[in-house]
């Protein structure tokens with residue numbers, strides 16, 4: 001069997017980078033990789049090229065720039081980034097722009113026929129009759145994929161464990177680190193080590209006929225905000241605490257204002273609306289990490305707070 005030629009969109013990003021990492025592990029006789037970037041001379045792009053990924057200079061806003069690369073591919077990993085245009089007021093614009101980028105790729109796949117698409121999607125949510133725009137955006141794209149009839153596997157990446165590294169922190173006089181995750185302590189967040197997303201994508205590409213048309217939920221843990229701070233305390237030996245936010249405060253305009261989109265999305269965690277298939281998801285792949293293992297192995301926690309000796 002010749003190698004499967006896979007074109008990865010977003011290869012320099014968190015999701016695409018993980019896909020490249022795990023497909024590279026299988027060796028060039030199994031997968032031959034190319035990846036699209038707007039800047040082939042960036043450090044990240046150069047590092048991927050050194051590992052054998054053919055880096056393609058191109059832009060999702062310019063389908064002609066990746067047309068030939070896509071024509072030459074057997075399979076495509078597609079991830080687009082709704083958040084890059086978000087300024088707190090313009091969810092419709094983000095949905096329109098993300099939709100255009102993703103649907104253009106889908107249409108080029110369709111033009112050349114017989115392409116295997118792995119699309120990074122998200123579950124759709126209804127919160128008291130309100131849809132969450134950035135997850136709805138993925139639903140529109142999915143509807144387009146289904147309309148054109150492209151053979152696709154959907155991977156749902158839930159919520160990244162690495163998001164914890166992006167929360168602001170405040171250090172108190174006694175050394176306690178307050179993690180400024182603006183949710184009540186008992187809010188539960190289903191999570192995935194995004195560094196390992198490629199495990200599930202590789203599963204689909206290794207056995208396409210078994211997965212074609214299906215959705216793979218990528219999720220390995222579900223923790224309350226309080227438990228997240230406890231695990232961080234255990235692995236670092238430092239004392240972490242939550243903001244001890246009340247439900248009343250969470251529902252206030254003050255809490256909503258900084259990021260209305262994320263705030264609306266957070267109701268999913270505050271109201272515990274998801275029961276993710278963790279055991280099933282972990283059972284599909286070998287060596288996936290729960291949150292504690294992610295803290296110990298992924299490197300981000302060690303770099304930011306250092307691990308307990």
Ligand SMILES: NC(=O)c1ccc[n+]([C@@H]2O[C@H](COP(=O)([O-])OP(=O)(O)OC[C@H]3O[C@@H](n4cnc5c(N)ncnc54)[C@H](OP(=O)(O)O)[C@@H]3O)[C@@H](O)[C@H]2O)c1
Pocket residue numbers: 009010011012013014015016036037038039058059060061079080081082083122134157158159160163
């Ligand atoms: N954070 C979460 O918890 C979470 C959970 C589930 C899903 N998601 C979704 O994940 C997506 C973000 O993915 P990520 O975390 O992998 O993003 P990321 O790390 O920020 O990477 C973005 C990638 O997109 C590429 N890119 C951006 N604009 C491009 C363009 N015009 N043309 C070509 N490439 C372009 C970048 O490549 P170059 O810069 O090299 O061109 C880069 O590789 C969002 O849609 C978000 O909704 C996030």
